[in-house]
Amino acid sequence: xxxxxxxxxxxxxxxxxxxxxxxxxxxxxxxxxxxxxxxxxxxxxxxxxxxxxxxxxxxxxxxxxxxxxxxxxxxxxxxxxxxxxxxxxxxxxxxxxxxxxx
Numbered sequence: 001x002x003x004x005x006x007x008x009x010x011x012x013x014x015x016x017x018x019x020x021x022x023x024x025x026x027x028x029x030x031x032x033x034x035x036x037x038x039x040x041x042x043x044x045x046x047x048x049x050x051x052x053x054x055x056x057x058x059x060x061x062x063x064x065x066x067x068x069x070x071x072x073x074x075x076x077x078x079x080x081x082x083x084x085x086x087x088x089x090x091x092x093x094x095x096x097x098x099x100x101x102x
Contacts, residue, residue, distance in 0.1 A: 003077050004067035016063055020056050046088035047095065 005011055020026045024041040025033030033041070045052040070077055086095040 003070050003079075004063050004065070007067070011063070013060060013064070016060060017056060020059055024055065026052075026056050043089050047086050 017027070021028070023037065024044070025037035026041065028037075030038065041052050041055060044050075044055050048055075048058065050058060080098070081096075082098050084096065084098075086092055089095045
């Protein structure tokens with residue numbers, strides 16, 4: 001399963017931030033987010049147990065840093081989620097599916 005961006009991607013950090021704002025309303029005060037943006041941001045923060053204010057930083061790491069870690073590990077993810085049960089999403093069972101079963 002790919003982690004992060006493909007090697008030939010041209011996505012920039014500024015574009016990632018803009019996409020996160022479009023999807024999650026991360027650059028807007030909470031009162032200016034759509035209901036869908038607010039729910040998505042709340043779900044991500046709640047499931048990952050991180051403050052909503054750090055979601056973009058985590059997206060950045062997962063998008064731009066993890067591909068390097070995977071390449072250095074022979075193309076294999078050094079992370080797994082066997083036995084992990086994620087809670088707080090709209091579909092916890094699907095979210096908790098082990099990576100190797102996706």
